[in-house]
Amino acid sequence: METNTIQTTMLGLLETLVQKSLITNEQFQQLQQDFTPTSHIDAAIDWADVRKLFFDNGVTPNFTVEPMNSANLCPTFFPVLRSINALRLQFNEDISMQSRKKRYTEILETIRKVIGYHVGAVSESGVKNIALVRNTSEANNQLSKGYKHWEGNAVLLWDENHPTNNNVWKLRATSTKKVKMFSLKDVDFFNSTDAEITKEIGDVIIDAIRQSSEKIVMLSFSEVSNISGICMPSKEIVARVRAEYPEIHIHIDGAVSWGGLEINLKEKNGVKGVDCDSFASSSHKWLMGPFETGIFYMKPERAQNFDISIHAYDGKIGFSDTIPNDTSRFELLGQRDEANIYALGQTIATHNRINGSNPKRIEERVKFLQDDLRKKLVLMAERLRVKVEHITPISQKFSNGVTVFSITTPNGAINHEKLYNDLYGEKNEKNRFAVGFIPERKGDNPHPEALRICPHIMNLPNQITAVVLKIASLIQKNHTITIEELNAVTQEEVLS
Numbered sequence: 399m400e401t402n403t404i405q406t407t408m409l410g411l412l413e414t415l416v417q418k419s420l421i422t423n424e425q426f427q428q429l430q431q432d433f434t435p436t437s438h439i440d441a442a443i444d445w446a447d448v449r450k451l452f453f454d455n456g457v458t459p460n461f462t463v464e465p466m467n468s469a470n471l472c473p474t475f476f477p478v479l480r481s482i483n484a485l486r487l488q489f490n491e492d493i494s495m496q497s498r499k500k501r502y503t504e505i506l507e508t509i510r511k512v513i514g515y516h517v518g519a520v521s522e523s524g525v526k527n528i529a530l531v532r533n534t535s536e537a538n539n540q541l542s543k544g545y546k547h548w549e550g551n552a553v554l555l556w557d558e559n560h561p562t563n564n565n566v567w568k569l570r571a572t573s574t575k576k577v578k579m580f581s582l583k584d585v586d587f588f589n590s591t592d593a594e595i596t597k598e599i600g601d602v603i604i605d606a607i608r609q610s611s612e613k614i615v616m617l618s619f620s621e622v623s624n625i626s627g628i629c630m631p632s633k634e635i636v637a638r639v640r641a642e643y644p645e646i647h648i649h650i651d652g653a654v655s656w657g658g659l660e661i662n663l664k665e666k667n668g669v670k671g672v673d674c675d676s677f678a679s680s681s682h683k684w685l686m687g688p689f690e691t692g693i694f695y696m697k698p699e700r701a702q703n704f705d706i707s708i709h710a711y712d713g714k715i716g717f718s719d720t721i722p723n724d725t726s727r728f729e730l731l732g733q734r735d736e737a738n739i740y741a742l743g744q745t746i747a748t749h750n751r752i753n754g755s756n757p758k759r760i761e762e763r764v765k766f767l768q769d770d771l772r773k774k775l776v777l778m779a780e781r782l783r784v785k786v787e788h789i790t791p792i793s794q795k796f797s798n799g800v801t802v803f804s805i806t807t808p809n810g811a812i813n814h815e816k817l818y819n820d821l822y823g824e825k826n827e828k829n830r831f832a833v834g835f836i837p838e839r840k841g842d843n844p845h846p847e848a849l850r851i852c853p854h855i856m857n858l859p860n861q862i863t864a865v866v867l868k869i870a871s872l873i874q875k876n877h878t879i880t881i882e883e884l885n886a887v888t889q890e891e892v893l894s
């Protein structure tokens with residue numbers, strides 16, 4: 399893909415909208431500024447400028463509560479919010495079916511294309527392989543609700559899957575529709591090489607498929623776990639399972655990967671993609687896009703293996719008595735919010751602009767921030783004489799932005815839920831942070847309660863210093879760690 403393809407596609411959409419009088423000339427002039435060709439972006443990027451993309455021009459870039467919980471929710475780029483508001487106001491002026499049909503078709507089909515470029519899933523003309531859904535929860539539910547081949551067989555899930563891709567399957571299981579689980583508790587993520595870990599994960603999955611008394615017809619796992627932060631070697635898993643069991647449907651829950659990890663589903667820039675059968679994600683997490691907008695990719699030839707749970711108007715206020723054969727069968731939801739869908743395209747164009755000629759620039763930055771956090775935690779642990787136990791692997795291959803860890807003091811384990819609430823703090827307090835709390839896991843794969851911190855491109859290393867300093871102060875009031883010491887840990891040369 400040529401680096402400007404996404405920007406030119408979005409500009410083309412605006413030109414069509416203005417030509418058809420669906421937006422005003424003034425709006426066109428305003429909105430087109432968001433799609434500066436990527437070639438105009440310097441090779442080096444100033445991440446402080448990227449942070450400013452979350453604020454109006456001229457406003458001091460301070461959040462009331464610093465966001466560091468990207469696995470759950472991220473703030474939206476400010477220009478994206480501005481477009482949503484502008485377009486909603488414009489569309490509010492004319493709610494006629496005549497213009498909505500035109501608007502919807504133009505916006506939806508262009509954004510579908512833009513998503514295809516971004517996730518490496520450009521489809522054949524006339525065939526839709528991506529459905530615009532509300533979020534990952536909806537897509538995951540469509541799978542367990544509708545899979546026709548589950549009857550008489552079993553699905554295989556990772557025990558770290560999100561409830562919508564774990565508990566929901568169990569709720570729908572019957573004596574003839576079984577759920578099997580695999581666990582990575584015996585994989586040594588801390589002492590094995592990346593190649594050994596990859597092989598072990600593959601072995602665990604293949605063994606589980608072999609040992610199942612029922613035929614496994616679906617394998618479904620999170621690409622990045624929201625509870626341990628483990629980043630799965632998706633491409634290698636798919637290749638290994640496919641080689642032995644080509645008929646198994648492989649679903650990847652990408653809620654915690656899209657936007658932080660470069661996604662390549664089929665093919666991108668001449669590089670072969672993961673080749674999973676389906677993939678779901680939400681735009682309000684690592685993508686930093688509009689809320690309540692998600693994607694559900696599925697190989698179109700697999701779509702007919704699923705019944706749908708919702709059938710309603712298509713976007714053109716038409717009702718068809720036949721269900722589409724391709725993946726668009728999952729997106730028939732009646733009236734839609736076109737402004738939000740447009741905003742998703744704009745969000746992707748913003749990623750494209752930040753990435754410039756390196757499609758992995760954001761991913762590299764996410765890994766850099768994670769590393770910065772870990773190093774600062776090491777300094778804190780040494781100085782406070784506490785133990786920081788990492789639940790997330792340290793390897794760059796098996797982690798991507800989600801850092802889950804537990805702290806133990808010489809007096810015993812700390813209360814992580816209290817720490818999480820104290821980090822959030824009180825109104826008018828200066829340093830407040832949105833992070834995650836992971837409750838203790840009991841049972842077959844036990845883990846202590848933990849804190850989850852997920853910095854993203856809106857955070858700078860000095861905010862990571864601030865969160866570590868606040869953790870230190872909450873554990874030991876009279877510690878002597880200084881901001882300067884923590885800031886000195888950041889390897890500045892990597893910052894450009």
Ligand SMILES: Cc1ncc(COP(=O)(O)O)c(C=O)c1O
Binds near residue numbers: 620
């Ligand atoms: C792995 C995973 N899957 C699915 C979801 C659900 O995402 P959403 O609430 O956007 O539907 C989450 C949310 O945290 C998640 O972490």
